[in-house]
Amino acid sequence: MQGLIIKGLVKEYVPGKPVLRGINLAIAPQGITAVIGPSGTGKSTLLRCINRLVEPTAGEILLNGQDLVPLRGRGLRMARRRIGMVFQEYNLVERLTVMENVLSGRLGYVSLWQAWMRRYPEADIARAFSLLDAVGLPEQATRRADALSGGQRQRVGIARALMQQPELLLADEPTSSLDPRTAVEIMELMTGLSTSASVPLVVNIHNVDLARRFAQRIIGMAGGEIVFDGPPEALQPEHLRQIYGGEDWL
């Protein structure tokens, strides 16, 4: 029962109008999975149901054997700290420094007092520095997050997510706010780091070419359902037609 297993996941923001219509999905404990599909088809909702930023309406989500859906309070926080997340708009705390943002990945582990007084264990601080080296920001630890460029912010976002030492990494449109070159660099960084840490990565992405280039598995969603599931080589124009509708754009 290793990896992520989703069974019959339904989400209705408005009763009777499901955004996710019974998603069944099994993600191996390693590897890169890209989720593609048109805007508003429930990709973000799917990811946010996994770490419960969104409450699922029905279904089961098993992470390494534990069902996350019934969790409340402390149990939920313990589960969340095992799941790292990278956001489209980086979602760094703008007025905190880079170091504070990276260390906030440890907030599920340290006490409130330690967090407030910035008394993190030595090992955490050492790890934060090595992650900043790994994401290519070795000299930026004391800068405030709002002084960074978009690409730099996303690098901090990746470092924060990995700081959690997660068992699963989620990325919700991590490159959609970035220019094409930076988008490739961020994808390279994120896939490289998650592979070397052998953390499975599930990434929502608009750019089909990036999905093909970096993922070992592509999941196509349309209308709240999975309509394609396979390796990038198997993704044909007819599948894209089915996912996005129409064909003039192809």
Next chain:
Amino acid sequence: MSASRLRRRAFPPNWSARATAFGLMLYAIYAFGQLDITWARLSVGFREAGRFLARMWPPNFSRAELLFEGMLESLQIAVIASALGILLALPLGLMAARNLAPLPLAVATRGFVAFCRSLHYVIVAILFVKAIGFGAMAGVAALTIASMGFIAKLFAEAIEEISMKQLEAIRATGAGFGAVLVYGVLPQVASRFIGFSLYQLDSNLRNSTLVGIVGAGGIGGTLFAAFKRFDYDFVAAILLSIIALIFIAELVSGRIRALLR
């Protein structure tokens, strides 16, 4: 063609706004007519004002000890009331923020905060003078309640304006409620909170000079007594001292604000 052009006007006229503006203009003309301003009244008024001002000069600082004691007490009332009010407003502001607190709690807290603000602080000061007697304690209590109500509302609004995306990211790390507050909320609101607090201290310096008139301590009592005895030169000395205090406070708070930027 011309019909479709009309339908596509970029800035359609807002008739209700125009009607409101026209109504306000009519009312302003009517109200001005009711004021009964005549040259006779104006000339008498200016003459009286001139005589009053002449009796204020030169300001009389001979009762410096009385002046100093009153000013010090006002300052103490302002500082203590601001500190207590801000301290009490922190939890209230959080409880009143609709994006963080459960809705029933936010509504109840907002009701309480509105109640604290509903009476003017001088009226509250009168109530406290009746309840706990003459003196600075009544002034501190009255201004604490007023500050608490005012600041809690501003705190709540600042919290409601934060970016929930930053909060979401902190939540996603598995942080508890306290850590979400310290890492997600506080950095976003801290500088505004300090700004509001300085502003409240500034207002309280002024307010604390007034509560003395109803017996709630501070320079106001001395000022009121000087007025009643027609000691206008001493009144002038008191007013100049208050103005000096406010100016010094302005300089200090300006420095603090600049440091925070």
